[in-house]
Amino acid sequence: GAVVSQHPSWVICKSGTSVKIECRSLDFQATTMFWYRQFPKQSLMLMATSNEGSKATYEQGVEKDKFLINHASLTLSTLTVTSAHPEDSSFYICSALRRGEQYFGPGTRLTVT
């Protein structure tokens, strides 16, 4: 139990376009999900906390207008990278909170050319 999926697993897009990444909790409901960014050989950096039915809470330094988060249902949160640039290329990981524990998705590799 407690499975979290992400789609797509990898995506390549051109600079200036927008990309949407989905995070789903498959067998449980999650009012809270988290979005992380992981650079090569570095740690996971929390970008934002996604709360179902309300606005996301962004960490300091994260542009909320660039990284749009929508948590429209208890099983789905989406992260949209708007007007992507090469510096946005990274590994994006989501997690869903269940009974005080975070369950992680497999991640999405984004490459912006």
Place this chain on the structure above:
Amino acid sequence: AQSVSQHNHHVILSEAASLELGCNYSYGGTVNLFWYVQYPGQHLQLLLKYFSGDPLVKGIKGFEAEFIKSKFSFNLRKPSVQWSDTAEYFCAVNAGTASKLTFGTGTRLQVTL
């Protein structure tokens, strides 16, 4: 703000060797502590966690960790590693604020046959 330090960035061990990975955190209040593992190509999985009680915590796959409050440490140990333990290991801390996790930079463990 809390921070987490993992001093070993890359560890190479032979099978059957003993393992200890260091983790130190900086936060003066009550914390919840976690160790996660990320096998190649897979998502983060919880190895073990400490919330309260016995400071020696046993997790999956023979791993254990000891919380030493006076040293702000939560080191991960395993008496005898296996080749299949080759992975990236992350220490994480939650200081009770909305279940947000702060991750260490990770330790890459390579176990040789």
